[in-house]
Amino acid sequence: MKRTVFILILIALLVLLGVWMFVLGRQRTVVMRNEDIDRHGITYEAAQIVGISFDGAAETEITYDDAAVFYLVGSSHKLKLRVADEDGNTLRVVEKTIKLDLSKNITVDIPELLENKEEVIKLTGKMW
Amino acid sequence: MSQNLTFTEKLKNFFISNAVPILFVVITLLAVPVSGFSATYLIQEMITRIGRNSFLVLSLLLPILAGMGLNFGMVLGAMAGQIGLIFITDWSIVGIPGLVLAMLISTPISILLGILCGSVLNRAKGREMATSYILGFFINGVYQLVVLYFMGGIIPVKSPSLVLSRGYGIRNTIALDGVRQVFDNMIPLKIGEISIPLGTFFIIALLCLFILWFRKTKLGQDMRAIAQDMKVAQSAGIPVDRTRIISIVISTVLAGYGQIIFLQNMGTLSTYNSHDQTGVFSIAAILIGGATVSRATIPNVFIGVILFHMMFVVSPMAGKNLIGQAMLGEYFRQFISYGIIAIALVLHAWRRQKDKEMERRSLRGVKAEKQPQAEK
Amino acid sequence: MVSEQVVLKMENITKDYYGNRVLENVSFELKKGEILGLVGENGAGKSTLMNILFGMSVISETGGYQGKVIIDGKEVNFKNAFDALDAGIGMVHQEFSLIPGFTTIENIMLNRESLKYNFLVEVFGSRLKTLDRVDMKDRAEKAISALGVKIDPNMLVAEMPVGHKQFTEIARELDRKNMKILVLDEPTAVLTESEADILIQSLKRLSDMGIAIIFISHRLKEIIDVCDKILVLRDGKTVMQSPAKDTSIRQIAQWMVGRNIEEKKDEVKNEKKLGDTVLKVENLWVDMPGETVRDVSFEVREGEIFGIGGLAGQGKLGIPNGIMGLYEAGGRIEVFGKKLEMNAPEKALKAGMAFVAEDRRGVGLLLEEPIDWNISFTVMQTQNKYLKSFIGGLVKWRDDKKISELAKEYIKILDIKCVDEKQPVQELSGGNQQKICLAKAFAVNPKILFVSEPTRGIDIGAKKLVLDTLKQYNQKYGTTIIMTSSELEELRSICDNIAIVDEGKVAGILPATAATEDFGLLMAGKVDESKEKVSAQ
């Protein structure tokens, strides 16, 4: 009888390990879109050039009406956005902390994000 | 076995029992210069291949320990490992967590398949190898049914990169970018331009320790007893059938992990035939290492992997340079792996029959001296 | 020294096997440290008695037993051999149950190894404990020293001389914790003289240590030397139970074999005129497992019914199998004066010999094939009978019509009870199967017919018919018959002369009319004393 209890405990531990691995290793596909967008009445203008860099990695520059895909592992990330006009001089730099849930595909509208005053922004998307 | 062998007989015995590895060393020594590969390339190739294959080949040790011969059913474990990988790719779990999760998923499947395979083999005592060989094909049919028809439809697998355009069934090649060489680069080490996958070697060392420790356990001792004489083991109270099933289950689970390590090194999974290949190549490797159907040690595994893969790398080039036909080298490679298994099996069966006769003669003991002096 | 405390008591044990009585109220007592010699012919009930003591499943499956088994004053009823082992009763069988590739220590400790605990055991079960080889070594050495013998603990059993294997088995039983009673079944059968003496010395040491021993053997000399008390069984009944010092070997042989004197001699043996030597065998050795023949020589005259007797395992069955080439054999055989090429069944059959094997189901019959096939097969293969040949003999076609006629003929002669001659043999009774083996041999119309254990496992009625048919063929066609059987009475009722085989050698050849205890003495391995060779008239 004692042994069956131990076995159940072991199985429970393994399942927990599995869940933990799932959370730890989950890779989110984040699409950063830079387009004009109007959200319940308010329209947000897309910037000419936006430099995106997650967790201090090398910046990826996208232009107006463009998008970039990032693969992020882990739930919290540092995002640095550099907005610039068409001849490249920086207008402003915004730093945010992004909190991702377990969803696999997340789409972000940069213009709306820029206007969001929150220091920490939670994002969600589709699970598959 | 008996002490009073003269030196020449001992030499003869040595050659017979190690005929296969010696034959192999000769072939490779001839082929290497002809193939024109550089030394560093070969050494690098051998190190990667040892990392890639030895876990799989090690999983063959337990059934041999328990007297069930070469476990052609290791293919079952390989399939379970692949199913694990399919799921983590679908959920896109990457890095070491991804591989660990794949192993966790493959474990219950392997255990179930192992129990099935073990109980079937118990019903075909004396014909274990033939039965496990065909059981491998049978389960392969079931695997194809599940992976080609159920996954995507009944079993939820969504990512478009996995599922066939018709909406269900898995593509036959899958890129495992998320987990490519994750174990290998866990502890990167580079000597000159040769990189050594310390991470994988560490895992393989762990398995070797487990096997060495396992041999010292009561279960290991029971298996050794069963391998020698099932009837005597049974009368001493050892649960023979249960122990044999346990040895097959452990071997299948290990084969599952081995396949995951193999594929993370390869980087791509060919869903419908990579498990068959690993079965044949692992068995050929352990036989080349000098193992027999009833006795195998860890050195056999490593010698076998090196010799087999050296031949595997070298022979197509040798074939090309020798007769100008690359295809020849390809067939030569297959011929050698199947031929080796055939020769090893024949030699073993022949020796076993000879040993049985020898044993009978020793039983006559008292009579032998009684041999009438001169046969009139 | 024998203490008064009674360790084992068996009170009027009675047992029936399918109707015939095998044991009839056998009782005996065994005191602590006492050595009891258990003696009796094959089938006298010795092994059944031991099976009851050990609670073997074969007993409960065949209806259990009457009577009481009392150990240390408490009645016990063992359900299986493991209960008996736990109660401190150990048994050493005749054929060794040892693992060849294991060392002495590992064999002694088989499935009772001393183990070291580790945490994995909690989850994965106790068999993951590791072996404590140090403790195993000294436990084994303690058991071996108790026997007073020198065995190298790390030697592989496969490379051991036979004697050492025997001691390893005994040491294994000694290692049991509360070892009280040790049963040894024919331990000296495979040992040389010197090894047997060592064994006897060590048994004496064990009895001094207070272990009661039941010693089963047919070597009466050893029984007298070793045992304190002797129990003689015959046909399941206790014939005599007495201290060893009050009896002699001749006395025991008489009890063991002698039927009550007034057994009827129905028809007087008519004086048969025997022709000259038909079969001459010199220094025959045969490597048949369990029935090894070491050095046998004898001659058989034409028309004679020559019996070969002796206890099981002494090699009597090896002789016909060796001569017919079924098991590897050597030595010199002359049939009708011509030297016979050995190890070639076909040559033996062509020389006019036929063999009804003792192993009916294993060698004697094609169980899945019909009766007519079984009967006609040998004669078809060796003498090309019942074959129609086409294209000048190139194609030999099986003549099914003639084959079924042959079968019908024998079904009538031997009165084989069956549906028809096409019925598969496996559906027939033991007696009828034996008749088919006989028919197969008669079909070859041999000049010399070997018959092994013709009446084993068949009912009384069929026994009589089989023996009568043999006698009839001998008188009518003058076929020389060489019959091997472990039932002395049967041999004496039909044969002219009987050779007794003991330990692979001919202990002696006596006319059938000789006194029973003379046969008993020959069987009991008393070769030297009654060596006078009685040659047939």
Place this chain on the structure above:
Amino acid sequence: MNRLRQFINKAGWPRVIIGFFLLSLFVAAPFAKVSLAVSLKDTLVRFGMNGVLVLSMVPMVQSGCGLNFGLPLGVISGLLGAVTTMEMGITGVMGFITAIILSCAIAAVLGWGYGKMLNRVKGEEMVISTYVGLSSVMFMCMMWLVLPFKSPAMVWGYGGSGLRTTITLEGYWFNIIDNFLAIKIGDFTFPTGLFIFFAVMAFLVWAFFHTKTGTAMTAVGSNPDFARASGVDVNKMRTISVIISTVLGAVGILVYQQSYGFIQLYTSPLFMAFPAVAAILLGGASVHKATITNVIVGTILFQGILTMTPSVINNFLKTDLSEVIRIIVSNGMIVYALTRKTTKVKS
């Protein structure tokens, strides 16, 4: 009711289950818009094509050598015979006959060596014959590349050395037997020639088992000790059975190819062994007893499934399940047979 149970016991469960499965396919064919006539013809043709290959299993099983996983050896001899005949440029009926004669000669030699080897490894014949088959096929793959064949119909277009993977039999002996006395009823042609050929071969095997050696061989299969005690040379019988099986295998592949239309070289022989083994087991043969009826019943059932599943099931489920079903049924049958308790084959 018990007459039915008697029938089931006699026929055995696997045959009953698969028999019903096949029957249901035939019944469902019209609903799946599959013409019954065409599928029936297909089944019959495939029966003729594979019949002799399955027949080649009988001698080895009867003599106790077990299921012949070394069939590729026979197939190789067939291929060698066919290719050499084509190299010599003999066409038509004469070509087919020469191919048979050549193949039988090669098969006899290969069979003899293979039989001698099997006698040394009694008890482990099946595993060893599988790998001997595999390695000899691979060896032949090398030979196809190296052997000096020149006839344009067979050699690779460019380099001119080494044989093509599939060689057409057009102009040689394509459908020689199929069209022989073929009867046409509507769009249903009955390949009488194929059936006659199979009948002749089946008769020869049936006849062989009525001769003295044939009877001895059956005895060796069911009880080697009995046979030895009756003066039969067990090893000689086993070798003869292996030779006959290999020769039948060679003839079988020739029959298969002339109906199929192509000679398939390189690794194609590997895929011949399992269907033949599965078919004879499906027909009710055991590991040491097989009769002609087992061959006929087994081949019809097995080939029936192979022809029916793609057409009928695909229309219903819109997926090509036939390949998977073939694998599961054929290997399932073999595992079922291997786990039946049979008398331990004593050497």
